[in-house]
Amino acid sequence: MRNEPSRRTFVGGSLALALGGTSTLLTPLAARAQTTDRAAQKKQMAETVDTAKFKKAGPYTIGVAAGYMSNSWVVFCLQHIRWEASQHKDVKDVIVTDASFNPGKQVADIEDLISKNVSLIIYWPVDEKAIQPALEKAVAKGIPTINAGGGFTYSNGTVSNAFIDQYALGEMVAQHFAADLGGKGKVFAMLPIAGTTAAVDQLAALKDVLAKHKGIELLSAEHGDWNRAKAKQITENLLQRYPKIDGVYSPAGQMSMGVVEAFEEAGRAKNLVMSPGDEYNGWMKWVVKNKKGGAVTFPTRAGQEATKLGLRILAGQPVPRGLVIPSQYIAPAEAAKYAEMDKPDDWWASNLPANFKPKA
Amino acid sequence: MGATVRDVLGRWAIVLVFALLYGVAVLLSDAFLEPVYVGNILRQAAPVGIAAIGTTLVMILGAVDLSIGAIISFSAVFCAVMMQGEAGNIGIAVAATLVVAAAFGAINGALNLASPGSSFILTLGSALALYGLTQLYSGGTARGIVSPGFREFFNHRLGDVLPVLALAMLAIAAVMEIVLRTTRFGRQIYLIGSNREAARLSGLPVAAVTFACYVVSGLFAGLGGIAVLARSGVSSTFVGRGFEFDALAAIVLGGTVFRGGRGTVVGTVAGTLVLFIAFNLVNILGFNYNLQLVLKGTIIIVASAGYAWLGRDR
Numbered sequence: 282m283r284n285e286p287s288r289r290t291f292v293g294g295s296l297a298l299a300l301g302g303t304s305t306l307l308t309p310l311a312a313r314a315q316t317t318d319r320a321a322q323k324k325q326m327a328e329t330v331d332t333a334k335f336k337k338a339g340p341y342t343i344g345v346a347a348g349y350m351s352n353s354w355v356v357f358c359l360q361h362i363r364w365e366a367s368q369h370k371d372v373k374d375v376i377v378t379d380a381s382f383n384p385g386k387q388v389a390d391i392e393d394l395i396s397k398n399v400s401l402i403i404y405w406p407v408d409e410k411a412i413q414p415a416l417e418k419a420v421a422k423g424i425p426t427i428n429a430g431g432g433f434t435y436s437n438g439t440v441s442n443a444f445i446d447q448y449a450l451g452e453m454v455a456q457h458f459a460a461d462l463g464g465k466g467k468v469f470a471m472l473p474i475a476g477t478t479a480a481v482d483q484l485a486a487l488k489d490v491l492a493k494h495k496g497i498e499l500l501s502a503e504h505g506d507w508n509r510a511k512a513k514q515i516t517e518n519l520l521q522r523y524p525k526i527d528g529v530y531s532p533a534g535q536m537s538m539g540v541v542e543a544f545e546e547a548g549r550a551k552n553l554v555m556s557p558g559d560e561y562n563g564w565m566k567w568v569v570k571n572k573k574g575g576a577v578t579f580p581t582r583a584g585q586e587a588t589k590l591g592l593r594i595l596a597g598q599p600v601p602r603g604l605v606i607p608s609q610y611i612a613p614a615e616a617a618k619y620a621e622m623d624k625p626d627d628w629w630a631s632n633l634p635a636n637f638k639p640k641a
Numbered sequence: 642m643g644a645t646v647r648d649v650l651g652r653w654a655i656v657l658v659f660a661l662l663y664g665v666a667v668l669l670s671d672a673f674l675e676p677v678y679v680g681n682i683l684r685q686a687a688p689v690g691i692a693a694i695g696t697t698l699v700m701i702l703g704a705v706d707l708s709i710g711a712i713i714s715f716s717a718v719f720c721a722v723m724m725q726g727e728a729g730n731i732g733i734a735v736a737a738t739l740v741v742a743a744a745f746g747a748i749n750g751a752l753n754l755a756s757p758g759s760s761f762i763l764t765l766g767s768a769l770a771l772y773g774l775t776q777l778y779s780g781g782t783a784r785g786i787v788s789p790g791f792r793e794f795f796n797h798r799l800g801d802v803l804p805v806l807a808l809a810m811l812a813i814a815a816v817m818e819i820v821l822r823t824t825r826f827g828r829q830i831y832l833i834g835s836n837r838e839a840a841r842l843s844g845l846p847v848a849a850v851t852f853a854c855y856v857v858s859g860l861f862a863g864l865g866g867i868a869v870l871a872r873s874g875v876s877s878t879f880v881g882r883g884f885e886f887d888a889l890a891a892i893v894l895g896g897t898v899f900r901g902g903r904g905t906v907v908g909t910v911a912g913t914l915v916l917f918i919a920f921n922l923v924n925i926l927g928f929n930y931n932l933q934l935v936l937k938g939t940i941i942i943v944a945s946a947g948y949a950w951l952g953r954d955r
Contacts, residue, residue: 350776350781351776351781351877351878351879352781352877353781353782353783355781356780356781356782381776475931501927508877509873509874509875509877510869510872510873510880513872513873514685514920514924515924517681517685518921518924518925519924521670521672521675521678521925522672522925522927538874539873542873542874546796547677563874623726623786624786625721625782625783625784625785625786626783626786626787626874626875627782627783627784627875627877628782639780639781639782640780640784
């Protein structure tokens with residue numbers, strides 16, 4: 282799941298906010314390590330869902346229950362939903378609710394969407410467990426539910442998932458990283474919020490890959506919480522602690538930017554090997570300029586795939602429980618095709634047509 | 642212990658704590674002796690530190706401003722949008738950001754005058770509204786492109802050591818300390834904070850001073866937003882979230898009391914540095930990040946207990 286710093290709840294969390302970066306304390310339970318028995322999970326993902334009971338004729342109204350909207354990844358994800366919807370004549374409307382990190386509100390939002398009799402609910406969770414009863418209610422009323430938040434949920438309330446496999450992504454990043462390092466060197470890892478599936482799976486993938494590259498030493502695994510400033514601060518300290526750092530494993534481009542800035546300011550960026558980040562525009566611009574690093578994508582078209590899945594379900598076609606949206610490697614030489622140099626850093630490379638791109 | 646000794650201790654305790662913590666830091670890691678690293682810490686502290694300086698005025702008045710995190714977030718996004726990646730836009734972007742931030746401060750000031758005595762709730766309300774406005778304005782992505790030259794200027798190290806941003810914080814602190822100590826405005830803030838009713842009866846411009854303090858707090862939060870943008874760019878529309886509490890912690894550590902009438906800008910800056918040195922120390926020693934939170938909480942609790950002890954019998 283792609284959630285970033287703002288994952289903290291707001292009003293209720295103000296005391297916790299007093300502590301500054303308390304994200305780990307407030308990480309929703311659902312996002313915590315559903316530590317992956319990968320074999321079992323793969324079996325769950327491959328299940329075929331019988332969708333006969335959801336079959337209905339158009340016109341359709343798509344309900345989107347957003348856990349939050351204050352994050353560029355989900356903004357792009359939502360635009361993909363709108364884009365895909367616009368290509369189907371039988372979709373007459375897309376209704377969006379925003380729970381702004383409040384699980385209680387997301388429950389109410391889902392109940393509202395049910396009472397508005399939407400045909401389909403696409404959601405990304407704040408706290409997966411908290412909204413399950415509401416999602417189950419939707420399913421009981423014949424409204425299919427699809428998780429488009431980047432992660433995989435296996436439960437009665439979630440009919441299907443369009444998601445990104447964090448382990449596979451981490452593995453691809455780690456393999457390119459190890460190759461770029463030439464199989465040796467001292468490195469550290471910059472990971473998302475501690476305890477999230479993303480952080481756990483990405484680190485597991487790194488360790489598995491490093492087991493085959495004994496020449497690479499993992500000095501430390503840090504959590505920059507998808508926050509550029511925090512990643513920079515942590516890196517500044519690591520630069521003090523370790524006189525020699527050859528590379529950094531950082532699958533999230535947002536944090537990679539904070540990392541490289543700290544190296545550049547310390548005058549130690551020259552021979553630094555950065556792992557691929559993702560297709561976050563700020564990072565892609567850096568890759569274009571520096572001709573190294575590359576990217577392994579965390580596709581925002583999860584929203585589009587979720588919409589397609591939903592329409593298949595409404596047509597009564599069987600679908601998989603989990604549809605993996607494969608991450609793709611972008612070599613530094615190809616980065617220029619994806620980077621939008623005149624667009625903000627907080628932006629994602631995508632195939633969205635111009636009229637569906639967010640305002641810049 | 643006589644009241645005077647306690648008075649002096651109460652006023653300068655944070656400087657002692659700062660010196661002590663720094664000494665411990667040096668013993669544990671010689672990084673703290675490296676000027677470049679010290680420059681780093683000062684630069685890390687600058688966004689919170691600058692915003693906290695403005696809020697110190699409001700706190701001395703006996704009020705509080707919880708909206709500065711929201712103003713920092715808005716200012717950072719707004720300033721980048723105004724720049725549009727053109728070097729020629731930097732001046733106008735910075736000026737416009739400061740005007741807007743001061744205007745938010747003015748709204749807070751007006752609200753507090755219209756409904757005095759509940760600055761906590763009023764500024765919590767304006768923080769919520771402003772976070773909402775930031776989302777509406779930005780559409781959820783940190784729009785805007787930072788102009789070339791802007792970040793390079795603020796991150797430039799004078800003499801290869803002291804970043805401009807760090808110097809800016811120290812210079813602002815010096816100016817504001819002088820304003821508080823030597824100007825009529827400064828003295829009025831202390832008098833109003835000590836006893837609002839007495840100040841009113843003796844003809845002090847209570848409303849005007851209160852209003853002005855909120856404007857200053859908003860303005861400095863705007864500067865804080867610009868400082869965040871300069872230090873690390875912005876990759877979120879919530880970049881300043883939580884800063885209000887870091888700032889409050891720094892201010893209280895620095896000896897400014899919630900009931901008003903006491904406090905210094907020097908104390909606030911020292912309080913900010915104590916917080917940041919503590920984080921960096923935990924980090925550089927390789928301890929878990931969550932230990933930073935434990936340490937931060939402990940420092941705040943111990944400091945406030947210490948001040949309560951120093952302040953009793955008074």
